Amino acid sequence: MSRITSRKIGDYKITIMNDGGTEFGFDLFPETEEEEIRSLLGNPEQSVLPTRFNVCLIETGKENILVDAGVGSEVFGPAAGHLPEAFEETGIKPEQINKFVISHLHPDHICGSWDNEGNPVFENAEVILTEEEYNFWTNDSNFDSADESLISWRPLAMDFVRIYGDRISTVGTTSDISSGVSFHDLTGHTPGHCGIRIESEGEQFLYTSDLLVIQDILLQIPEVSFALDVDREKAAKTRLACLDMLATDKILFSGGHIRGPRICNVVSSGSGYQLEG
Ligand SMILES: [Zn+2]
Numbered sequence: 001m002s003r004i005t006s007r008k009i010g011d012y013k014i015t016i017m018n019d020g021g022t023e024f025g026f027d028l029f030p031e032t033e034e035e036e037i038r039s040l041l042g043n044p045e046q047s048v049l050p051t052r053f054n055v056c057l058i059e060t061g062k063e064n065i066l067v068d069a070g071v072g073s074e075v076f077g078p079a080a081g082h083l084p085e086a087f088e089e090t091g092i093k094p095e096q097i098n099k100f101v102i103s104h105l106h107p108d109h110i111c112g113s114w115d116n117e118g119n120p121v122f123e124n125a126e127v128i129l130t131e132e133e134y135n136f137w138t139n140d141s142n143f144d145s146a147d148e149s150l151i152s153w154r155p156l157a158m159d160f161v162r163i164y165g166d167r168i169s170t171v172g173t174t175s176d177i178s179s180g181v182s183f184h185d186l187t188g189h190t191p192g193h194c195g196i197r198i199e200s201e202g203e204q205f206l207y208t209s210d211l212l213v214i215q216d217i218l219l220q221i222p223e224v225s226f227a228l229d230v231d232r233e234k235a236a237k238t239r240l241a242c243l244d245m246l247a248t249d250k251i252l253f254s255g256g257h258i259r260g261p262r263i264c265n266v267v268s269s270g271s272g273y274q275l276e277g
Pocket of ligand 1: 108109209210256257
């Protein structure tokens with residue numbers, strides 16, 4: 001089974017690479033009845049929420065840009081950590097990555113970027129993330145009364161900051177990363193969480209990272225309170241606005257947790273949305 005899917009966006013080649021997956025519990029939706037979750041899943045027997053961990057590779061012809069690095073096999077178990085196999089399928093080697101862009105510092109986006117000895121996998125890359133994200137995770141006072149998941153994940157974010165050290169550059173939430181490649185502000189999931197927008201020859205693509213961590217639920221009720229969003233109210237507003245934009249402007253998209261790997265469109269469906277294409 002292939003772990004990648006590719007598509008041309010203008011002159012650029014986009015590849016979504018799958019690192020593996022895991023299952024979460026219904027407690028990710030603390031304000032939603034279990035019965036409603038099962039009904040949205042369309043399966044009265046289901047008691048888990050399956051998700052996938054993806055990474056996005058952008059080949060511009062001049063640069064190889066990697067967005068996120070998957071989770072590795074430690075944090076969410078051995079069903080993940082398959083990014084090296086996905087890389088083999090692309091024909092690009094990790095040392096050929098010129099820019100390593102981080103959507104946010106949650107473990108499922110960074111832990112695949114160092115080996116068992118703590119050495120960086122993307123040894124020749126400049127690392128780019130938003131200033132908001134960097135400042136959030138490196139400031140002790142943000143963790144005095146934070147959720148348990150944030151407190152337990154912080155050491156991994158700090159490992160990342162230490163391992164990549166002075167190769168990290170911080171920029172704004174709408175800054176350019178390369179010609180035709182820029183951050184797209186999707187803050188709320190974390191304070192500096194961003195998607196990546198690609199525009200080439202009149203074509204557009206948006207990598208939405210963690211806009212839809214559990215696609216089965218969040219597409220249907222994007223306004224719902226989702227436990228892994230740091231600012232739940234803001235994240236819900238961001239999700240609604242982004243899904244509306246993707247559907248209205250018919251922008252091709254993929255994300256950090258979309259099953260497939262898949263590059264597709266979002267279309268309205270009832271009071272929510274569904275994937276198409
Ligand atoms: Zn994620």
